[in-house]
Each structure stands twice: as structure tokens, then as C-alpha cells.
Amino acid sequence: MLQAPELLLPAGSLAKMHAAFDFGADAVYAGQPRYSLRVRNNDFSTLQTLQEGIDGAHARGKQFFVASNIFAHNAKLKTYLRDMAPVIAMKPDALIMADPGLIMMVRDQWPDMPIHLSVQANAVNWADVKFWHRMGLTRVILSRELSLDEIEEIRQRCPEMELEVFVHGALCIAYSGRCLLSGYFNHRDPNQGTCTNSCRWDYKVQQAAEDASGDLGAMQTIPLRFEQALEQAEQPWSSLHQQPRHPLADQPYLIEETGRPGQLMPILEDEHGTYIMNSKDLRAVEHIERLVKIGVTSLKVEGRTKSLYYAARTAQVYRQAIDDAVAGRPFDIGLLGQLQGLANRGYTDGFYQRHHTQAHQNYMRGASEAERSQYVGDVLGMQDGWARVEVKNRFAVGDRIEVIHPGGNRDLTLTRMRADDGSDIAVAPGSGHFVHIELDPALDGALLARYL
Numbered sequence: 001m002l003q004a005p006e007l008l009l010p011a012g013s014l015a016k017m018h019a020a021f022d023f024g025a026d027a028v029y030a031g032q033p034r035y036s037l038r039v040r041n042n043d044f045s046t047l048q049t050l051q052e053g054i055d056g057a058h059a060r061g062k063q064f065f066v067a068s069n070i071f072a073h074n075a076k077l078k079t080y081l082r083d084m085a086p087v088i089a090m091k092p093d094a095l096i097m098a099d100p101g102l103i104m105m106v107r108d109q110w111p112d113m114p115i116h117l118s119v120q121a122n123a124v125n126w127a128d129v130k131f132w133h134r135m136g137l138t139r140v141i142l143s144r145e146l147s148l149d150e151i152e153e154i155r156q157r158c159p160e161m162e163l164e165v166f167v168h169g170a171l172c173i174a175y176s177g178r179c180l181l182s183g184y185f186n187h188r189d190p191n192q193g194t195c196t197n198s199c200r201w202d203y204k205v206q207q208a209a210e211d212a213s214g215d216l217g218a219m220q221t222i223p224l225r226f227e228q229a230l231e232q233a234e235q236p237w238s239s240l241h242q243q244p245r246h247p248l249a250d251q252p253y254l255i256e257e258t259g260r261p262g263q264l265m266p267i268l269e270d271e272h273g274t275y276i277m278n279s280k281d282l283r284a285v286e287h288i289e290r291l292v293k294i295g296v297t298s299l300k301v302e303g304r305t306k307s308l309y310y311a312a313r314t315a316q317v318y319r320q321a322i323d324d325a326v327a328g329r330p331f332d333i334g335l336l337g338q339l340q341g342l343a344n345r346g347y348t349d350g351f352y353q354r355h356h357t358q359a360h361q362n363y364m365r366g367a368s369e370a371e372r373s374q375y376v377g378d379v380l381g382m383q384d385g386w387a388r389v390e391v392k393n394r395f396a397v398g399d400r401i402e403v404i405h406p407g408g409n410r411d412l413t414l415t416r417m418r419a420d421d422g423s424d425i426a427v428a429p430g431s432g433h434f435v436h437i438e439l440d441p442a443l444d445g446a447l448l449a450r451y452l
Helices: 014-022 049-059 074-089 100-110 127-136 148-157 181-185 226-232 285-294 308-327 334-340
Strands: 007-011 027-031 063-069 094-097 115-117 139-141 162-169 205-208 216-218 252-257 263-268 281-283 298-301 375-381 384-390 398-403 412-414 434-438 447-451
Touching: 007 014, 007 162, 014 027, 014 049, 049 063, 049 074, 094 100, 127 148, 127 434, 148 162, 148 285, 162 285, 162 308, 162 375, 205 298, 216 308, 226 263, 263 434, 285 308, 285 334, 298 308, 308 334, 308 398, 308 447
Parallel strands: 007 027, 007 298, 027 063, 063 094, 094 115, 115 139, 139 162, 162 298
Antiparallel strands: 162 281, 205 216, 205 252, 252 263, 375 384, 375 447, 384 434, 398 412, 398 447
């Protein structure tokens, strides 16, 4: 029988951590304040909350990993061991680290502390993995840029090391954390945990031409949106035995970011792309069976700043995919639709299989989308067959609702709804409101989604 890999979910808050466990996660990870890549929007910003998270996970028989994965400048080296001491005392199950210097310091000070190599270290081959094994690390989180075949070769050559891979979440447009855009625009360094996701901003494009001095200037005064530039650009193709040329290949353009009007920046796109546009999100649920057969130790979901609904839904879907693969059941294609209901920027399976550039580069849209269903509420409690719901998004009588619960999901058509004062109402207007709907008491604590 195949061994089930660990399902690892992000814990952006205590509530999200427990939702992840409720819906099937085996372990969670959270960023350490000041020293992780999730400095902003991190509910584990105090030692007290971090302790509650670790203790809460252990009370449920689960694991809790602490990310301490920045590449530290000298100033942070002065305080690192001092700030790490209380974290180590909490007994997390492992530290997730990337900086070799910080790893050395932790290994010297706390030699028994398990360390997992962060994806930020960009381990892309089996020699990398063997090196880190010699350094005493217990797990390597492999680079997102690897194919399934490459992962399988690493597994075969490095049976002594635990391997972890990402299966869902946002993709960096560069090797993880290596992008300079955020630092350039905002002086917010991705590898110090403060990335502003500049690759996902709204850019407009102008055609450019060189002047007598060799500088680039705008050819036109009416800016093109990027998708218009794609439509207007010539699309030359090379021979059948070479990679196709990209639509904007070898043509200079000027880009203008919406928040910085008048600041024109030159780009020249080659067959590999511009490296500054919006990546689709990773969704590799269809590859779980292969990853299980390869023998990957841990399957990881990204998204510590996502909603509680995101944590619950991804945990539930990937839990089923893992259980089906281990049991030898065929892949349930309906899982793709369930993940489509999450806000996303379009999906790709990344580098697991070879694609043309346009298949995983999202040129057309930067905003998140929810195409199948929309998260609309949390069930807070039950009384006399009526559930009190905290509304997250608008829904109404007559809507078809998916009730998402660890005990199993159900569909219903909403026929009645009440306000807090008991009066009948037809619409739950949106966030900040509370309503009551008829619901099976066994579904207390459920999440609600409206089918679109």
C-alpha cells in the first residue's frame, strides 16, 4: 500500500489553523515575526499567539512548523539568536530556514532542532539535497521550478531525505523570493518578508522607439493595455524544431504602472517573457497520485494571508485527493471544480509538466476570480433548527448554497431567512450582517458558499 504524504497547510491565524486541521491537514506552518517571509498580515506576530498555535496543534496530535526563512542582513544577525531562544523553547516540530548563516547559527546553538530547507533556498537538484542532508537538515522543500520527472529522480537518489513540494497557491514570477520588483518600486524586499506583489499590479504598455542618443521614447500618446499590445503585435513563429517566438519578441516597449502615471519604464521581451507580469496560481491536485507514487513526504499549500474558507476548502480537496490516491481510487475530476470556486488568478500546474509560456503566464487578468462559487458566510451556532450566520458576501432566498463541513458537504436551496429580530428577510446584504437560516444541527460550524 502506498504511504500517505503529509498534508501541510498555512496557518495565518489560530482560526485558520483549526479549520485546516478540521478539514484534513496533518500539519501547519506559520511565519516567525521579523524573520520570516510573512512579516505583514501575520496573526502570529506575538510569542503568546505562537505558543497557543504550537500547543493547540500538539493537543490535536498535529505538527506545527515555524518559518524563519529570510536571508538576513547584518543588522538582524545581532538579534537573531536572542529572539530565537523563546521560540525554540516552545518546541515547534521544525524550523523552516533558507539562509546558510542562520542555519549554521541554529545548528550550533540548538543541534537537536529539526530544520527544513525553505523553498527560498531554491534547491533544484539531487546534489543540493545531499549537501543539506550532510549539514544535518531533515527535510528539503524543493523549488517550484521542478518537473515531476526531476522530483522523481531526486527521490530515487536521495532516499534518506524528506522531500516537500508545493501543490497549491500563488506562484512567484521569479525563482521564489528572487524578484527585485517590489524592492525597486517600494523599497520592500521580498526576501525580508515585505513583498508588495508588484508583478500583479496593473501595467499599461506603450510602443517605444530609440532617439538619436539611443534612449527609448514613447511612439504614441494613447497607452495600450497589455492585452491590446498582444493583439497588435506580430507573432512570428520559428521552425517546428524550435520554441515559438513570443508575441512581443524583440520589440521594445515602455510600461506605465497605474499608481505611477508618467513614469515610463523600458522593457524588451524575448521568447521567455518579460518577468514582470502576473503569474497564474498553482493548482496541482491532478498530480497528487503521481506525487504519492514518487514518495514525496509532504504536500504543501501556500496562502497564509488567504481566508478561513480557503484553508478549509484546500484542506478538504487535497485530503480527498491524497486519500483517493493511497486507496487506488481514480482521480475525482470534480475536485478541480471545487478549487475553481476559490478566488484565483487562473490556474496552472506550474512546472510539473512542460507548457508553452502563454499557458502559465496570466497576461489578461490581475484580479482574483471566483468562477464556480463564492464564500458567503460562517455558521456561528444553532438554535431550534436555525443557524446564525455571519455574512461574508451577499446571498438571498432562492440561492443554491453549498454547506462545507468536515463531516461532509451538502447542497441546499435557500427557502427562508430571518434577521436577528426574527423577521423574515429575502437578502443577506453582505459583510457585517448576521442572518438566520434553517439548517441541520449537525452542520454547526459549517462554511457557506453560493453557487454562481
